[in-house]
Amino acid sequence: MSSYREFVAGSFRFALGNKTLVMGIVNVTPDSFSDGGEVFDPMLAVERALQQIRDGADIIDVGGESTRPGSDPLPLEEELRRVLPVIERLAMNPGICISIDTYKATVAEQALKAGASIVNDISAGGFDPEMPSVVRRAHAGVILMHIKGTPRNMQVDPQYDDVVEEVAGFLGKAVGKFLRAGVKFDHITVDPGIGFGKRLNHNLELTRNLHRLSGLATGVVYGPSRKSFIGALTDRPAKERLAGTLGAVAAGVMSGADIVRVHDVRETVDMLKVLDSVMASRTIPA
Secondary structure (H helix, E strand, O other), rough: OOOOOEEEEEEEEEEOOOOOOEEEEOOOOOOOOOOOOOOOOOHHHHHHHHHHHHOOOOOOOOOOOOOOOOOOOOHHHHHHHHHHHHHHOOOOOOOOEEEEEEHHHHHHHHHHOOOEEEEEOOOOOOOOOHHHHHHHHHHOOOOOOOOOOOOOOOOOOOOOOOHHHHHHHHHHHHHHHHHHHHOOHHHHEEEEOOOOOOOOOHHHHHHOOOHHHHOOEEEEEEOOOHHHHHHHHHOHHHHHHHHHHHHHHHHHHEEEEOOEEOOOOOHHHHHHHHHHHHHHHOOOOO
């Protein structure tokens, strides 16, 4: 990991560079690829999030729309109906940093008002031109992710000449757009978008080269959790990809990831306590 930096999101300030941050996934959806329907009820979603906090999550990422390959857009009103009650209840607990996983500026704005501090945008502001101004007005943090196409068509024969160079170029332009809108550099992180318009070899190449994205923003977010490239390597269904996910997370952190987005928080936190300590040559308390 690199030298000390800060990721600022509303009132939250996260130190980057020594301890890898863990973002817990809470999908308030009936159809997400690995956990759809598990916490579709708002109260179950809140309990899942609180358990992730107890397990060591630094950030909770709440999403109401599945963006799995082949998925269709969700109506705005339904997305708001799913996520706002969860965010409002979570925000009653002081000290919980909430991220809203959306590419719609209206959803982001309402979620930030309800208590979220980060916008996790799979389109890096490309699907809704109002997103940069929403982030700026709220002094929110933002995660700008690379996607090739849309969720509906992104896995239809994605091609790159140099996937790392093309993803870095896309994200560099997105960061520039948010900076020009007045969003501060230390409020911006980037995500290569593992599985979003990538083949197996693209995902592996990006994982090996996360350090090439590190200068684009204040930090790099990496989200391999349970994804199809792990299934392709391990021949395991989505819910049996914990070991493969931990391997991918470890590789990503060693390559330059500052924040990892995962379903299985407790196991990831335990693994990172060891990995971060080894990488930093920390003294382990007696």
